[in-house]
Amino acid sequence: MTQELSILATIKQHLSDMTDLEREIAEYFLTQDLSEKALASQQIAQELHISQAALTRFAKKCGYTGYREFVFDYHNCIRQQEAPTSTINYGVTKRVLSDYAELHQQTLRQLDEAQLQRIAQMLEEADRAYFYGVGSSGLVAREMKSRLMRLGVVCEAMTERDSFAWTSSILDSSCLVFGITLSGETEDIISSLQIAQKKGAKTVLLSTKTFSEFTESITIASSRDLNYGNRISPQYPFLIILDILYAYFYEIDQPRKAEIFKNSWNR
CATH class of the missing domain: 1.10.10 (Arc Repressor Mutant, subunit A)
Structure with missing residues (x-):
């Protein structure tokens, strides 16, 4: 076929x-x-x-x-x-x-490999990472947390709108914040990312729309009616990017991350 x-x-x-x-x-x-x-x-x-x-x-x-x-x-x-x-x-x-x-x-x-390498390095240098997403995008946020915490990243998935507000109070320049929204029109995600940016945190938006105001903006692939999820999961294009980003991050100090990953499964 x-x-x-x-x-x-x-x-x-x-x-x-x-x-x-x-x-x-x-x-x-x-x-x-x-x-x-x-x-x-x-x-x-x-x-x-x-x-x-x-x-x-x-x-x-x-x-x-x-x-x-x-x-x-x-x-x-x-x-x-x-x-x-x-x-x-x-x-x-x-x-x-x-x-x-x-x-x-x-x-x-659309893939910008240099951009993903930059973001992988930002993850390596961040003290804490937060992943903002609601609905289907919240599932992507949880997956990002699950994958990256096994490589030693101190991170949290924020999937409730109320949690965005209180998280913003503890953000600083040592933090990295990801916003996940397929449409790019989820106001809570965009406004929370803007607040994080003002707090000095580095910000990464994953969306079909590009916003130049954030530290990085990754353009996500889409197809007709993907947001409805009536044929394939709207999470799928995000997970492609996540896997590539994960691979780049894993390559940074690979022996150390391999040991962390191994220990995470042995516990």
Whole structure:
């Protein structure tokens, strides 16, 4: 299913460059299980009540020379996933896995490794770290605490709005504060991070939006309706970044951290 995953991710990658009509065509290919016969340009045109020229323009928006080349790739994808005796609904499977592939591709395009190295160093130097998040983002905050405390980080996950206020009273320049919000519009997270910044703490925002006022702002990958969690977990793109950040942090004084990690499991 690798090729199929790739072509669906490619379609999604170019959605923002498409016209409304081209997005309708894209939605059709993303949600339908189409046989080889059903891929004929005339049949697709009749089904969607569009011209064959519109299909050509759609294929070119996806990076192909024309609809015929697009169909060739799409057909290869279908052949790879065919399993006549299987009861698996590949239509559902491919939509979920293509969302994962899209998030991977976005993360790779947006990733700033130098930035993550800087943040890893900030973690190394901080006396205490705090992770702010509510709802689904609160689960990410707890995961960050669980992972990093096993490497010796003195840290706490703050997942209740009331806890943000009292935490701010003990912040100083030795602290590092992470704010986690997919939309970038969770007022309690943004305002609490702003307070932490004024207190002299270093601040890191993880969000789909970028805020230049904080020490670092990591851009998180997203897909359509990810915040609703109706197809894949909205925590997923955060966890990708967390794993990479964890790896960079682990590399700093690795022998010491390996010993700390080992001892944390032996207790």
